[in-house]
Amino acid sequence: MRVQIVRSTRPVYVISVAAEICGLHPRTLRIYEEKGLLQPARRNRIRLYSERDIERVRLIRQLIEHHRLNLAGVRLVLEMLERLEARVGATAPGQRGQDGDVVRWLVERLLAGGGGRGR
DSSP states (O other), X not given: OOOOOOOXXXXXXXXXXXXXXXXXXXXXXXXXXXXXXXXXXXXXXEEEEOHHHHHHHHHHHHHHHTSOOOHHHHHHHHHHHHHHHHHHHHSOTTXXXXXXXXXXXXXXXXXXXXXXXXX
């Protein structure tokens, strides 16, 4: 049985705090947003990040640092994950399409260290 932890989507962190939590420069978070990898909430002109956004930044960093993907590769992996989540959420319990299984396998292999380029 898999336990899935649902992170809060409530935006609470300003960009400087979010960057500090992630160990990054605020400009890096802005670049991720410009590239379409992140979509923080906005109140007036202030970016606000949720726990889910922080987890997404950590996933992006893992894909870049450990799996040596560039931002285009990261975007593809994130899009596959989003499509898989949407598809799994849309199917009846106990039913999954074969293509969903393939995408899940590919993402799990990549995140487990089976993907990426050799060093």
